[in-house]
Amino acid sequence: MPALDLDLIADIAAAAEAEDGAAPLDEATWRALRHHPETVRSWTSADGVALLIGDQLSLVVHPSARGRGVATELLAEVPEGGQSAWSHGDHPAAAALARSHGFERVRSLWVMRRPTSLPLPELAVPPGLTVRGYTPADADEIVRVNAAAFAHHPEQGAMDAAELAERMAEPWFDPAGLLLATDGERVLGFHWTKQHSPDLGEVYVVGIDPSAQGRGLGKVLTLAGLHHLAGLGVAEILLYVESDNAPAVAVYSGLGFTHADADTHVMYRRD
Numbered sequence: 001m002p003a004l005d006l007d008l009i010a011d012i013a014a015a016a017e018a019e020d021g022a023a024p025l026d027e028a029t030w031r032a033l034r035h036h037p038e039t040v041r042s043w044t045s046a047d048g049v050a051l052l053i054g055d056q057l058s059l060v061v062h063p064s065a066r067g068r069g070v071a072t073e074l075l076a077e078v079p080e081g082g083q084s085a086w087s088h089g090d091h092p093a094a095a096a097l098a099r100s101h102g103f104e105r106v107r108s109l110w111v112m113r114r115p116t117s118l119p120l121p122e123l124a125v126p127p128g129l130t131v132r133g134y135t136p137a138d139a140d141e142i143v144r145v146n147a148a149a150f151a152h153h154p155e156q157g158a159m160d161a162a163e164l165a166e167r168m169a170e171p172w173f174d175p176a177g178l179l180l181a182t183d184g185e186r187v188l189g190f191h192w193t194k195q196h197s198p199d200l201g202e203v204y205v206v207g208i209d210p211s212a213q214g215r216g217l218g219k220v221l222t223l224a225g226l227h228h229l230a231g232l233g234v235a236e237i238l239l240y241v242e243s244d245n246a247p248a249v250a251v252y253s254g255l256g257f258t259h260a261d262a263d264t265h266v267m268y269r270r271d
Contacts, residue, residue: 108243110243
């Protein structure tokens with residue numbers, strides 16, 4: 001397998017994002033490319049790239065080469081079976097390619113958005129709790145709460161101390177934007193926000209210790225993060241939520257988030 005050409009991959013991904021309005025490679029893929037290249041199998045041409053990390057397949061074609069069979073050629077080189085692939089945007093071409101190669105639609109992830117021009121409710125922290133920013137002494141507690149909160153979510157729940165450090169080494173990391181709800185020394189939950197640009201913020205991760213469920217912490221921490229992002233001056237805040245997670249969708253809708261059908265990421269799988 002030839003060495004990864006990160007410059008080529010970045011150029012193709014940037015062109016696709018400019019064309020489609022959505023990044024074709026997610027954060028976990030870029031972490032693997034930059035920090036763990038030995039885990040990545042790749043097939044590239046001047047016009048496209050296919051990446052396989054575990055069972056996660058990513059395939060990106062430069063917009064100038066679309067309609068020429070580049071995706072079909074790349075996919076033919078990837079060993080068949082046991083793979084999942086995301087379409088970051090519910091694109092008809094991606095759906096057609098998936099069907100023709102035995103992939104079935106198995107999951108939909110919504111992007112929900114709210115403008116910061118919409119007034120936010122005041123933040124009311126329940127008595128006995130504190131909401132504060134992250135300090136390095138909190139690292140172990142973040143890993144513990146994250147593992148408990150996302151025990152059934154393999155993409156997020158497997159984060160260990162090394163992965164936490166990798167995420168915190170990213171240029172966008174701001175300890176003030178990682179908000180913790182604490183009861184004394186114990187962390188009960190956290191809201192990790194992200195600022196993508198001067199105009200765009202994200203509800204990155206909200207994790208609540210299962211032992212603290214039922215105390216309204218999810219809404220409190222979400223609202224605290226929204227106030228933080230609005231204070232940075234962003235014009236819009238987005239978040240990702242499973243389309244079938246009705247309770248979460250209801251909470252976010254109540255905070256002014258809306259979803260457009262085109263703002264949907266789709267996972268396909270072939271076994």
